[in-house]
Amino acid sequence: MAGVGLSQRSQWRCGANRLAGDDTAAPGDNAGRRHPRSPRRGRGAAVSPAVNPLAELIEAELEPLVGHWMEQVQARLVPDARIGPELRDHIPEVLRDLSSCLRRGAVPETIPMAREHGRQRHRIGFSLKALVSEYNLLSDLILDRVEARGLAVTFSEMRIFSRFFSTAIAEGVAEHHARGEALVVKLAESEERLRLVVAGLDAGSFGLDLATGQGEADARFREVLGLPEGVAFSLEQTVRACHPEDRARLLLAIEEASLGRNQGFFRVEHRLLPSLTGAARWVESRGQVTFGPDGKPARLLGTVVDVSVRKRAASEREKLLDEVEAAHNRLLSLFENAPAFLALLQGPEHVYSVVNTPYQQHVGAGRRLVGLPVAQALPELVPQGFVELLDGVYRTGTPYIGREALVRFDRTGQGEMEEAYVDYVYQPLRNAQGQVEGIVVFGLENTEQVRARQRVEVLSQKVRASETQLLQVTDAIPVLVSLVTADERYGFANKAYEDWFGQSREQLLGRSLREVIGEAAYAVMGPYVRRGLAGESFSFEQHGVPYRFGGTRDVRVTYNPYRNADGKADGFVALLQDITAQRQMEDALKRQTEFEQHLIGIVSHDLRNPLGAILLGATAMARREDLDERSRKSVTRIQNAAERASRMVKDLLDFTQARLGGGIRIERRSADLHELARGVVDEVEAAWPTRELRVLRSGEGRGQWDPDRLSQVVQNLVTNALKYSPEDTPIQVETLGAEDAVTLSVHNHGTPISSERLDSLFQPLQRGTAEVDRAGRSVGLGLYIVRSIVEAHGGHIVVRSTAEEGTTFTVRLARLPAPDAGD
Numbered sequence: 117m118a119g120v121g122l123s124q125r126s127q128w129r130c131g132a133n134r135l136a137g138d139d140t141a142a143p144g145d146n147a148g149r150r151h152p153r154s155p156r157r158g159r160g161a162a163v164s165p166a167v168n169p170l171a172e173l174i175e176a177e178l179e180p181l182v183g184h185w186m187e188q189v190q191a192r193l194v195p196d197a198r199i200g201p202e203l204r205d206h207i208p209e210v211l212r213d214l215s216s217c218l219r220r221g222a223v224p225e226t227i228p229m230a231r232e233h234g235r236q237r238h239r240i241g242f243s244l245k246a247l248v249s250e251y252n253l254l255s256d257l258i259l260d261r262v263e264a265r266g267l268a269v270t271f272s273e274m275r276i277f278s279r280f281f282s283t284a285i286a287e288g289v290a291e292h293h294a295r296g297e298a299l300v301v302k303l304a305e306s307e308e309r310l311r312l313v314v315a316g317l318d319a320g321s322f323g324l325d326l327a328t329g330q331g332e333a334d335a336r337f338r339e340v341l342g343l344p345e346g347v348a349f350s351l352e353q354t355v356r357a358c359h360p361e362d363r364a365r366l367l368l369a370i371e372e373a374s375l376g377r378n379q380g381f382f383r384v385e386h387r388l389l390p391s392l393t394g395a396a397r398w399v400e401s402r403g404q405v406t407f408g409p410d411g412k413p414a415r416l417l418g419t420v421v422d423v424s425v426r427k428r429a430a431s432e433r434e435k436l437l438d439e440v441e442a443a444h445n446r447l448l449s450l451f452e453n454a455p456a457f458l459a460l461l462q463g464p465e466h467v468y469s470v471v472n473t474p475y476q477q478h479v480g481a482g483r484r485l486v487g488l489p490v491a492q493a494l495p496e497l498v499p500q501g502f503v504e505l506l507d508g509v510y511r512t513g514t515p516y517i518g519r520e521a522l523v524r525f526d527r528t529g530q531g532e533m534e535e536a537y538v539d540y541v542y543q544p545l546r547n548a549q550g551q552v553e554g555i556v557v558f559g560l561e562n563t564e565q566v567r568a569r570q571r572v573e574v575l576s577q578k579v580r581a582s583e584t585q586l587l588q589v590t591d592a593i594p595v596l597v598s599l600v601t602a603d604e605r606y607g608f609a610n611k612a613y614e615d616w617f618g619q620s621r622e623q624l625l626g627r628s629l630r631e632v633i634g635e636a637a638y639a640v641m642g643p644y645v646r647r648g649l650a651g652e653s654f655s656f657e658q659h660g661v662p663y664r665f666g667g668t669r670d671v672r673v674t675y676n677p678y679r680n681a682d683g684k685a686d687g688f689v690a691l692l693q694d695i696t697a698q699r700q701m702e703d704a705l706k707r708q709t710e711f712e713q714h715l716i717g718i719v720s721h722d723l724r725n726p727l728g729a730i731l732l733g734a735t736a737m738a739r740r741e742d743l744d745e746r747s748r749k750s751v752t753r754i755q756n757a758a759e760r761a762s763r764m765v766k767d768l769l770d771f772t773q774a775r776l777g778g779g780i781r782i783e784r785r786s787a788d789l790h791e792l793a794r795g796v797v798d799e800v801e802a803a804w805p806t807r808e809l810r811v812l813r814s815g816e817g818r819g820q821w822d823p824d825r826l827s828q829v830v831q832n833l834v835t836n837a838l839k840y841s842p843e844d845t846p847i848q849v850e851t852l853g854a855e856d857a858v859t860l861s862v863h864n865h866g867t868p869i870s871s872e873r874l875d876s877l878f879q880p881l882q883r884g885t886a887e888v889d890r891a892g893r894s895v896g897l898g899l900y901i902v903r904s905i906v907e908a909h910g911g912h913i914v915v916r917s918t919a920e921e922g923t924t925f926t927v928r929l930a931r932l933p934a935p936d937a938g939d
Contacts, residue, residue: 237288480526605629840867
C-alpha cells in the first residue's frame with residue numbers, strides 16, 4: 117500500500133476526523149484502489165503488523181513525548197497541578213496501548229488504562245475539560261513529531277490513531293463522570309451524617325454568603341449566640357456576640373480561611389459576651405470557606421459548639437496535670453537525689469529503664485545500663501546468683517529482701533572486681549491487671565558499716581581473748597590485782613583477790629571498796645585511795661593491816677592511775693602483795709647475817725693477837741742457829757701457817773668493815789698506778805719464780821688514791837690469775853693512762869669462767885671455779901674486797917671471760933674524786 121505524505125497538520129487532522137466514521141480508502145491512495153476490508157475487530161480494521169513507522173516513532177520518542185506533554189499540561193491546562201508521578205500517571209501505558217493498536221490495526225472496545233487515567237484525574241481534582249484537553253495536547257505533540265520527521269502515514273493508520281484517541285477520551289470521560297456522580301451521592305450521604313453528628317454533638321450550624329454578609333442559622337446556633345428567632349443572621353452579629361478580647365482571633369481565622377490557607381478550613385475557640393449571670397461562655401467555632409468559579413470566597417459554612425464545660429474541665433485538668441507534674445517532679449527529684457540507689461527493670465529480661473545517680477555510681481559511673489538487660493549490662497552478677505533472684509521475683513511476684521549481701525562489681529570494666537556490701541529489696545512492679553511487668557530495685561550500700569562492724573567483731577574477739585589472757589595471767593600471779601573506779605567501786609579483781617577476801621569475782625565487781633575491805637582497813641587505806649583517785653602513781657608498804665581471818669598482815673601496795681579515752685584519771689589499778697612472810701624471812705635473815713658478821717668480826721679481831729704472838733715467836737725461833745734441820749722445818753711450817761692465817765683474818769676484817777662499817781675506808785693521796793703495779797708484780801714474782809709475768813704501761817699513771825688499798829687490788833687480781841691459769845702461760849698486767857682516768861687490766865689464759873658464775877663472781881664467799889684452791893687458803897672474799905675497794909674510789913670493775921680470749925679483769929679509776937664523794 118502506498119503511503120500518503122501530509123504537508124499540513126490540518127489536512128491530517130481533517131482526514132483523521134473523517135476516517136473516524138468511514139472505513140473506505142482515502143481518495144489519494146497511490147494505487148487508486150480501495151483497501152480490502154479486514155474482518156471487523158473492535159472498531160478498527162486489521163492491518164499487517166509489519167513495520168509501522170508511526171508506532172516506531174511513538175515507541176522511540178515515548179519518554180521525550182511524556183516529558184514534553186507534562187510541561188504543556190502544567191503550563192497551559194492546570195498551572196497548579198501536582199508534578200511528578202501524579203501528573204505522569206498512566207500516560208506512558210496509554211502510548212504503549214496506542215503503539216500496539218497501530219501495529220495490530222485495530223482499536224479495542226475499551227481501553228483499561230484510559231479508564232484508570234480518568235479515575236486518577238477525578239481523584240486529584242482534574243475537570244472533564246482538562247481531561248479532554250490533555251488528550252488533545254498529547255495527540256498534537258505526536259503530530260508535531262510526525263510532521264517534523266516527514267513520515268508517510270497511511271489512511272488506515274490515520275483511522276486507528278483517531279479512533280484510539282476518541283475511545284480513550286470517551287473511556288476517561290465516562291469514568292470521570294461516574295466518579296463524579298458517586299461523589300455527589302457520597303456527599304449527600306456525608307451531609308446527612310454530618311447533620312446527624314452535629315445534632316448529636318449539640319452543635320449549631322450556619323451558612324453565610326460572604327458577598328452579602330447574610331446567611332441562615334439553625335435554632336441551636338441562635339440559642340448558643342443568643343440570637344432571637346426572626347432576626348436575620350449576619351457575620352456582624354456573630355462578631356458582636358464574641359468577647360472583645362477574642363474578636364481579633366476569630367476574624368483572623370476567618371480571613372486566613374478566605375485566603376485559601378489550610379484548604380479554607382478554620383477552627384478557633386473563643387468566649388462569648390458574658391450573660392446576665394456574669395459568666396462568660398466558651399464556644400468552638402469551626403467551618404470552611406468555599407470558593408466560586410472565579411476562585412473568590414463565596415460561602416462560609418460552619419458550626420459552633422458550647423465548650424464551656426469542656427474548658428472548665430480542661431482548666432481543672434490542667435491544674436490537676438500541674439499538680440501531677442509537680443508531684444512527678446518531686447518524685448523524680450527524690451528518685452534522683454535519694455541517698456539510696458534505685459532502678460526500674462522491665463520485662464522478664466530485666467531491662468534497665470531508669471536508674472538514679474547513686475545506682476550508677478554504685479555499679480560503675482561509666483557503665484551503660486539503660487536499655488540493656490541486667491545480665492548484659494552487669495554480667496558479673498550472673499554467677500553471683502542475683503539474676504536468678506530477679507527471675508524468681510518476676511516469676512512468683514514475691515518480694516526479696518537481702519541484708520548485708522556481698523556483691524562484686526567490675527566497676528571499671530577492666531576485670532578488677534570490687535567488693536561491696538548492700539541491703540536491698542527486689543519489689544515486683546504490677547500493671548493494672550495485677551500482672552508482674554517489672555521490678556523495682558531499692559537498696560543502700562553499707563560497705564563501710566559492715567567492714568567497720570567486722571573490724572569491731574575482730575577487735576571484740578581480740579579483746580575477749582586479751583581479757584581471757586589477762587584473767588589467766590592475773591589469776592596466776594600471787595598478787596592482788598584490782599581496778600577501782602572513780603566512785604570507789606571494784607571494776608576488776610583477780611583470783612588472788614577472791615582468795616584474800618573470800619568472795620568470788622562476780623560478788624566483788626560493782627561493790628564499794630569500803631564495803632569489801634571493811635571500815636578498819638579503810639581507815640588505814642583511805643588516804644592512799646584518795647591519792648590514787650587523784651591520778652597519782654606511787655608505792656608504799658603498810659604494816660599491820662587487819663586480815664579477814666584475824667590478826668594483821670604486812671602488804672606492799674602500788675597504785676597506778678587508770679585513764680579514760682580523754683586521758684583523764686578515772687580510777688586506779690591497785691597491786692597488793694602480802695609481804696608478811698617475806699618480811700619475817702628478811703628480818704630473820706638480817707638478824708642471822710648481822711650475827712654472823714659480828715661473830716666473824718669478833719673472832720677475827722680476837723685472833724689477831726694470838727696469831728701475832730705465834731708469828732713473832734716462830735720468827736724468833738727461825739733465827740736461832742742451834743736448831744737442827746728437822747726443828748727448822750717445823751718452825752718454817754708454823755711461820756707460813758701463821759702468815760696465811762693473818763691474811764685470812766685481814767680479809768675477814770675487811771669483809772666485816774665493808775658489810776657492817778659502811779664500806780672500806782680509804783685515805784687518798786698522790787700515787788702512781790704504774791709504780792704500784794710494778795712493785796706488786798715484783799713481790800709476786802718472788803713468790804712465783806717459775807711463772808712469767810708481763811707488765812705493760814702507757815700514759816700518765818698518777819692520781820688521788822689510797823696506794824695501800826690499790827696495791828691490795830693488784831695483788832689479789834694477779835694472785836687469782838696465777839692460781840687459775842696453766843703453769844706454762846704468761847700473766848699480763850697493763851696500766852693505761854687516759855685524760856681523766858687510769859685503767860688496770862689483768863689477763864690470763866685458762867678455763868673460762870662460766871656465765872652462771874660471772875653473775876655472782878663479786879659476791880662474798882664466791883669463787884670463779886668449782887675447783888679446790890690449790891694453795892688452800894681462799895675463802896671466797898678476795899674479789900668481793902677488790903670490788904669494795906674499787907667502788908670506794910668511785911671506780912668500777914668488769915670481767916670478760918671466753919675460751920678464745922681468756923679471762924680479763926678491768927678496773928677503771930678516776931684520777932680525782934667526784935665533788936660529792938666522801939672518804
